Structures are given as structure tokens and as C-alpha cells.
Amino acid sequence: MDIVTPAVGQIFWGGLVFLILLFLLAKFAWKPILGAVNERERTISESLELAEKTKAEMQTLQAENENLLKEARAERDLMIKDAKEVASKMVTDAKGIAKEEGSKIIASAKESINAEKAAAISELKTQVAGFAIEIAEKVVHVELSSDVKQKALADKLVDDINLN
Amino acid sequence: MKFKNGMLMRGLLLLFILGGSFATFASEKEEESHQEEFNAAEYAVHHALDAHEFHFTDNIVIPLPVILWTDNGIVTFMSSAFHHDDAGKVVVTKNGMNFVKLHEKIYLLEEGAEHIEMNAEHHPENAAQIIMDFSLTKNVVTMFLVAFLMLFVFFKSARFYKRETQIAPRGVAGWTEPIILFIKELAAENIEGEKYKRFLPYLLTVFFFILFGNLLGLLPILSNPNMTGSISITLLLAMFTFIIQMVSTKKTYWLHIFDPLGNSMGWGAKIPLYLILLPIEILGIFIKPAALMIRLFANITAGHIIVVSLISIIFVNQSAWWSGLSVPMTLFISALELLVAFLQAYIFTMLSALFIGAAVETAHH
Numbered sequence: 001m002d003i004v005t006p007a008v009g010q011i012f013w014g015g016l017v018f019l020i021l022l023f024l025l026a027k028f029a030w031k032p033i034l035g036a037v038n039e040r041e042r043t044i045s046e047s048l049e050l051a052e053k054t055k056a057e058m059q060t061l062q063a064e065n066e067n068l069l070k071e072a073r074a075e076r077d078l079m080i081k082d083a084k085e086v087a088s089k090m091v092t093d094a095k096g097i098a099k100e101e102g103s104k105i106i107a108s109a110k111e112s113i114n115a116e117k118a119a120a121i122s123e124l125k126t127q128v129a130g131f132a133i134e135i136a137e138k139v140v141h142v143e144l145s146s147d148v149k150q151k152a153l154a155d156k157l158v159d160d161i162n163l164n
Numbered sequence: 165m166k167f168k169n170g171m172l173m174r175g176l177l178l179l180f181i182l183g184g185s186f187a188t189f190a191s192e193k194e195e196e197s198h199q200e201e202f203n204a205a206e207y208a209v210h211h212a213l214d215a216h217e218f219h220f221t222d223n224i225v226i227p228l229p230v231i232l233w234t235d236n237g238i239v240t241f242m243s244s245a246f247h248h249d250d251a252g253k254v255v256v257t258k259n260g261m262n263f264v265k266l267h268e269k270i271y272l273l274e275e276g277a278e279h280i281e282m283n284a285e286h287h288p289e290n291a292a293q294i295i296m297d298f299s300l301t302k303n304v305v306t307m308f309l310v311a312f313l314m315l316f317v318f319f320k321s322a323r324f325y326k327r328e329t330q331i332a333p334r335g336v337a338g339w340t341e342p343i344i345l346f347i348k349e350l351a352a353e354n355i356e357g358e359k360y361k362r363f364l365p366y367l368l369t370v371f372f373f374i375l376f377g378n379l380l381g382l383l384p385i386l387s388n389p390n391m392t393g394s395i396s397i398t399l400l401l402a403m404f405t406f407i408i409q410m411v412s413t414k415k416t417y418w419l420h421i422f423d424p425l426g427n428s429m430g431w432g433a434k435i436p437l438y439l440i441l442l443p444i445e446i447l448g449i450f451i452k453p454a455a456l457m458i459r460l461f462a463n464i465t466a467g468h469i470i471v472v473s474l475i476s477i478i479f480v481n482q483s484a485w486w487s488g489l490s491v492p493m494t495l496f497i498s499a500l501e502l503l504v505a506f507l508q509a510y511i512f513t514m515l516s517a518l519f520i521g522a523a524v525e526t527a528h529h
Binding site: 002003004005006007008009010011012013014015017018020021022024025026028029030031032033034035036037040043 | 209212213214231267268269295296297298299300301303304307308311314315318319321322325326330337340341344345348364365366368369373394395396397399400401404461465
């Protein structure tokens with residue numbers, strides 16, 4: 001059977017051709033091709049990784065921004081609250097001062113009123129005393145016009161004193 | 165535009181496959197008609213064999229150099245010296261030795277013999293076949309062609325990557341890169357870890373060598389060289405895989421061979437089993453590359469024989485009307501052979517990677 005009989009020549013040339021081909025292709029074709037393909041694969045995976053990393057970074061950045069915003073809002077609220085407190089305190093303080101001042105004024109007014117009143121009373125007293133002396137002069141003048149009358153008055157005065 | 169070109173190329177390819185086969189046979193018929201009855205089986209087998217010339221038609225034959233290593237030194241002459249004789253009738257005398265060509269083999273006539281004498285079994289009586297025949301035969305020249313094509317295609321591909329590495333491949337590289345990546349994946353799947361990188365150049369070379377050989381074998385314009393269907397070439401390739409496998413074997417591989425059952429049972433049970441298992445395992449070492457050799461040879465040769473046999477229907481029946489059956493069937497088988505060309509290159513490479521992977525593995529699965 002010729003068809004299943006190996007031929008020396010074909011094996012010899014085949015081996016020679018195949019080995020040279022293997023050497024040349026390995027050195028000048030497979031090495032640069034596989035190198036470039038691996039290089040490209042590496043670049044692609046690195047790029048994807050970088051994209052993934054950037055995405056994560058963006059997310060943290062966004063979260064940070066949100067936090068900052070939240071903090072700013074809280075601070076603003078705090079400031080408003082403080083301002084309100086200060087304002088209300090100022091109002092209360094002002095009210096207190098005004099009250100005090102008012103009461104002081106009232107007090108001094110009362111004092112002067114009292115002083116006026118005393119002055120008026122003492123003047124009235126002086127006048128009344130004057131009137132009384134005047135009346136008494138006149139009464140005494142009448143009573144002491146006769147001895148009898150003088151006596152009667154003296155008795156009466158003694159009685160009053162005893163009674164007292 | 166590109167698509168149209170592709171269609172045109174495919175059309176031309178089909179034309180070559182069919183037209184080429186016809187051209188060969190049309191001329192054959194003339195010859196056969198005034199000879200004895202056309203023997204399709206003999207013709208088909210002859211067609212699948214190696215030859216000392218490229219036979220396009222009977223008028224267009226490219227002679228090839230004959231290089232013989234004889235006891236009297238190296239003898240060279242062109243195969244045209246035999247005047248297309250293949251029956252041992254034309255005697256070529258060189259260096260005082262007489263040579264004849266019989267069934268595409270060169271025979272050395274015994275001293276003093278002028279003609280070849282056949283015995284009752286149609287074997288030469290007074291001539292010995294020259295074993296050390298280093299002629300550049302049809303298969304050898306096809307191999308050179310495959311080598312040049314591969315160098316051209318892959319050097320051109322490699323040039324692309326010298327310029328550009330970051331963009332998707334274009335041109336020849338656009339065609340070769342997906343296949344190269346496919347083989348790379350194949351190797352990585354079958355050979356554990358990073359070790360596959362060491363064997364990748366061999367696997368790539370063997371895949372494309374077989375693929376290009378298979379595809380060239382489908383071209384009747386090259387008179388269907390049956391390079392990858394030659395047992396010599398498949399033997400050689402299987403030997404390469406076998407040698408690479410054996411050279412890189414690790415302890416685990418031999419453990420699988422000599423202690424295939426491992427710790428699954430005690431030695432009391434294993435020893436009687438091993439009486440049967442060990443010879444099988446040891447034979448398996450050699451059967452694997454042998455199967456590799458036979459599979460490629462048988463698949464490609466079968467394709468060639470089927471195509472020739474189907475075309476032969478016309479000549480066996482001596483009627484052109486039979487082409488109505490023969491041509492569609494040949495077309496179908498030719499398309500199938502295109503698939504087989506890729507498939508067998510893939511299977512050979514995949515099994516090579518598998519065998520090498522088994523040899524280099526270090527851990528039990």
C-alpha cells in the first residue's frame with residue numbers, strides 16, 4: 001500500500017522546512033504579534049481599570065461635596081438661630097432698661113410731689129396758725145373785756161384741762 | 165465593494181475546484197478511451213499520492229528535480245527525463261546506473277538489466293526501490309509554497325504591529341489576529357498556567373502549516389497537492405508533538421501513567437487491575453500521536469479520494485449526462501472539505517495542546 005508508506009524524502013524536507021519555518025515565524029512573526037497583542041490587552045485592561053478608579057473617585061468627590069453642602073446648610077441654620085437669639089436678647093434687654101428708667105422717673109416724680117405736698121402743708125399750717133392766732137386774739141380780746149368773763153374763761157379752761 | 169470582491173473570489177475558487185478537476189479529467193478521458201477500461205479506484209488513489217511532477221493537463225506538466233542518494237553518490241536529474249512514463253518503461257542512465265519510474269517511485273535496475281521485469285504479483289523482479297529519495301516532489305514543492313505563503317502572510321502581519329499597537333488590526337493582520345488569538349486561547353485552555361506561552365509558537369506554526377496545506381490541497385489549479393494527506397507529513401508533525409510532549413513531561417504525567425488509580429484504592433486491589441491497565445496506559449503514550457497522524461492523513465486523503473471518485477462517475481459511465489449528479493455532489497464535498505480543512509487543523513492543534521498540557525501539568529485535578 002503506497003498510500004500508507006512514509007517516504008524518507010518527504011520526512012527529510014518536511015522536517016527541514018518545518019523547523020526553519022518554526023524558527024523564522026517564532027522570531028519574526030509570533031513574537032512581535034503576540035507581544036503587540038499582549039501589550040494592547042494590557043493597555044485596554046489598564047484603561048478600564050483607570051476608568052473604574054476615576055468613577056469611584058468621582059463618587060467619593062460627589063459624596064464629599066454633598067457633605068460640604070450639608071455642613072454649610074447646618075452652619076447657616078445655626079447662624080440664623082444665633083442671630084435670632086441675639087436679637088430677642090437685645091429686645092428684652094432694651095425692655096428691661098426702659099422699665100428701670102421709667103420706674104426711676106416715676107420715683108423721682110413721686111419724691112418731688114411729696115416735697116411739694118409737704119411744702120404746701122407746712123405753708124397751710126403756718127397760715128392756719130396765723131388765722132388761729134388772729135381768731136384767738138379776737139376771742140381773747142372779747143373775753144377779757146370784763147372781769148367776770150375773764151374768770152369764767154379761766155374756769156372753763158381749767159375744766160378742760162382737768163377733763164383732759 | 166469589498167463584499168462584491170469576496171463574492172468574486174469565492175466564485176473563482178469554486179470555478180477552480182470544479183473546472184480544474186474537469187480539465188484534468190477531460191484530458192484523461194481521451195487517453196482512457198483508447199486504452200483499457202477506466203479504473204476509478206486506482207485513479208483516485210493515484211491522485212492522492214505524491215508525484216515527481218505537477219500534472220495540470222497532459223499538455224501542461226511541470227517537471228520536478230529528482231535527487232537520489234545512491235551507493236555511488238548523489239544523482240540528480242529532472243523528472244522530465246522519464247517523458248511522463250510511470251510504468252517503468254523509460255530507462256534513465258546516470259553515473260552508470262539505470263533508473264526507472266514505476267507508480268511515482270524511482271527504482272534502480274540491477275547491474276546489466278536493461279528493462280524492468282515484473283513477477284506474477286506485478287512487483288519488479290530485477291529492480292529495487294530507492295529509499296533514500298530526496299527528490300523535490302509535488303508534496304515537497306507544495307510544502308515550500310506553504311512555507312513561503314506563511315512567511316509572507318505572517319511577516320506582513322507582524323509589520324502591522326511594528327507601526328500600530330493600540331488600534332484594531334487591519335489588512336492581513338485583521339485576518340490573522342483573530343485566528344492567532346483563537347489558538348492562544350486554545351493553548352491557554354489546555355496547558356495550565358503561564359506554561360502555554362512556551363508552546364504557543366509551535367502550536368501556531370503547526371496550525372497554520374496544516375491549514376495552509378489543507379487549503380492548497382483544495383486547489384485543482386495546483387493539481388490538488390495532497391501534502392497534509394501524506395502519511396509522511398502527518399507522521400512528521402505527530403512526531404514533533406510527541407517529542408515536545410516527551411521532552412517536557414513532569415512527574416504528574418508519569419504518575420498518571422504508572423499509577424492511574426492514585427489513592428482511590430489500596431495496593432491489594434490496584435495490582436491485579438494494573439496488570440491490565442498499565443499495558444494500556446503505556447500503549448496510550450504511543451497511540452495518541454499515532455491517532456494524531458492517522459486522523460489528519462485519513463481525513464484529508466479521504467476528501468481527495470471522494471472528490472476524484474465523484475468526478476469519476478462521469479468517466480465510469482462514459483456519459484456527460486452523469487455530470488448532473490457528479491458536479492453537485494463534488495461541489496458539496498468540496499465545500500465540506502473547506503470546513504474539514506479548518507476543522508482538522510484545529511483538531512490537530514487542540515489535541516497537541518491537550519497532550520502537551522497533560523505532560524506539563526504539575527497538580528492533580
